[in-house]
Amino acid sequence: MSSTDEELVARSQGGDMDSFNQLVMRWERPIYALAYRTIGREEDARDVCQETFLRAFRALKGFKGQAKFSSWLYRIALNLCRDWIRRERRQPVAQAPEGVDLIELATESTPTESIEDLVARQEISQAVARAMALLPEDQRTAIILKEYHGLTFQEIADMLDCPLSTVKTRLYQGLTVLRRQLDRNAGYKHV
Amino acid sequence: MCNKDDLVSYLYDDLAAPARAAFEQHLRACEECRDELQSMRGVRADLLTWSPPEPDFAFRIVKEPLAAHATNEPRPAQASVLRPDVPSWRAWFTPAAGLAAAAVLVLAAAAGLARVEVRSGPDGWTMRTGWPASAPSAADAGGFRVAGGAAHGVDVNLATSPDAAVWASIERRIAALENESRDTNVRNVSTLSARSSEDILKVVRDLLAQSETRQKGELALRIQQVIRDMDMKRAADLNGVRQGLSRIDANVTEEAVTHRELMNYILTNSKQK
Numbered sequence: 013m014s015s016t017d018e019e020l021v022a023r024s025q026g027g028d029m030d031s032f033n034q035l036v037m038r039w040e041r042p043i044y045a046l047a048y049r050t051i052g053r054e055e056d057a058r059d060v061c062q063e064t065f066l067r068a069f070r071a072l073k074g075f076k077g078q079a080k081f082s083s084w085l086y087r088i089a090l091n092l093c094r095d096w097i098r099r100e101r102r103q104p105v106a107q108a109p110e111g112v113d114l115i116e117l118a119t120e121s122t123p124t125e126s127i128e129d130l131v132a133r134q135e136i137s138q139a140v141a142r143a144m145a146l147l148p149e150d151q152r153t154a155i156i157l158k159e160y161h162g163l164t165f166q167e168i169a170d171m172l173d174c175p176l177s178t179v180k181t182r183l184y185q186g187l188t189v190l191r192r193q194l195d196r197n198a199g200y201k202h203v
Numbered sequence: 204m205c206n207k208d209d210l211v212s213y214l215y216d217d218l219a220a221p222a223r224a225a226f227e228q229h230l231r232a233c234e235e236c237r238d239e240l241q242s243m244r245g246v247r248a249d250l251l252t253w254s255p256p257e258p259d260f261a262f263r264i265v266k267e268p269l270a271a272h273a274t275n276e277p278r279p280a281q282a283s284v285l286r287p288d289v290p291s292w293r294a295w296f297t298p299a300a301g302l303a304a305a306a307v308l309v310l311a312a313a314a315g316l317a318r319v320e321v322r323s324g325p326d327g328w329t330m331r332t333g334w335p336a337s338a339p340s341a342a343d344a345g346g347f348r349v350a351g352g353a354a355h356g357v358d359v360n361l362a363t364s365p366d367a368a369v370w371a372s373i374e375r376r377i378a379a380l381e382n383e384s385r386d387t388n389v390r391n392v393s394t395l396s397a398r399s400s401e402d403i404l405k406v407v408r409d410l411l412a413q414s415e416t417r418q419k420g421e422l423a424l425r426i427q428q429v430i431r432d433m434d435m436k437r438a439a440d441l442n443g444v445r446q447g448l449s450r451i452d453a454n455v456t457e458e459a460v461t462h463r464e465l466m467n468y469i470l471t472n473s474k475q476k
Contacts, residue, residue, distance in 0.1 A: 033263045041258065048255035057255070062262055069264050128462075131455050133252050140253040158215065159250050165217060180211040187243045194249060 017081040025072055032072070036065050039082060042161060043089050049156045050093040052145055060096060064089040079170065086161070087171050090153060097149065136194075143193035151186030154179055205229070205236050214243050373406060 023031035048057035157163045212218045380399045
């Protein structure tokens with residue numbers, strides 16, 4: 013039976029590197045996904061992910077468990093993403109995959125999905141990435157945390173240091189802008 | 204005025220039962236909220252199509268060596284990232300591996316060029332170098348034989364020398380030594396022959412060493428050139444593949460748009476009918 017985050021954190025605080033690396037293995041993909049969707053660059057997202065775990069390790073003694081370990085990691089990652097955006101002084105990049113790799117796409121398909129559907133899905137994915145890159149940072153972050161990481165409104169509010177109603181407003185505004193952006197995209201068909 | 208917070212909470216199924224029932228009642232009466240809800244559900248479905256590329260990090264956090272924090276000042280925990288080796292041909296082709304491969308190639312090339320041949324015979328073990336095709340035999344080509352002793356002998360074919368002038372001077376020197384030896388007694392001849400043999404062997408060794416150094420340099424240059432050529436070819440191939448994929452992408456997109464327009468046209472017409 014695998015250990016909980018809390019158990020692994022406690023052991024890591026006692027100096028057990030293996031426990032900390034188990035936490036890394038458990039959370040590296042979500043943290044990378046968060047960074048990628050926030051800043052839009054694969055290479056930089058990997059760097060942010062690594063830096064998140066390094067910072068977490070260095071600050072582990074100070075982690076008292078007030079929040080969930082994952083929320084704490086998300087907060088570190090988001091701060092690093094913000095630093096990246098400010099340092100680069102630009103909007104996140106809508107980094108669409110280079111070309112459409114039909115072979116790769118085909119391996120992702122479900123048995124009932126035709127190649128036309130696959131291509132359409134890829135188009136939508138690229139349109140979403142472009143539309144997300146245009147959103148203001150706070151709305152984009154709220155949508156990412158809610159849609160892709162399944163955090164509760166309260167968790168997002170705590171992480172972003174804002175009232176609950178602000179989170180909902182950001183989500184509402186963000187989804188509205190996304191709808192408009194996606195509708196503008198010619199040749200695009202909704203799922 | 205509709206409550207957008209409730210709309211968002213309902214969208215994410217985050218309303219308590221009484222509030223949910225109340226909002227559903229509102230929805231039945233409010234077309235705008237119904238449309239908005241429908242539209243946002245569509246956006247949420249679209250959002251699910253966007254996934255990040257598969258990462259290849261698999262890094263691990265490792266503690267830094269103790270020497271790194273030898274001071275008495277309190278410090279946060281020191282750590283660094285450990286990246287695994289990337290299993291690609293580039294990672295395999297490390298400088299050490301490259302040098303080892305180059306060394307093997309140099310030895311093989313040197314052996315090939317020098318045509319080293321070791322064999323045993325009635326005179327004991329004999330090592331012979333040179334190309335018999337271009338120089339029929341050591342004796343016919345005016346070569347010479349240096350006997351290192353009863354059990355060992357070394358044949359050096361001068362016809363394949365990289366520097367004929369040097370070899371010629373050696374030959375002249377040998378001839379001079381032979382002439383000189385005729386004027387001395389047998390014991391002196393023997394001593395002189397042994398000494399001259401050592402000198403010649405030394406010169407031969409030096410020449411071989413120089414030749415080997417030159418070949419090493421040339422081989423290193425050739426290897427670099429091959430690597431450069433491979434890189435350029437690879438980059439060109441990748442570029443070609445990318446362009447091809449882009450063309451496929453453009454064609455497929457264009458086709459999809461045309462199909463979609465056609466479907467819309469058919470649907471519109473059928474509705475009108």
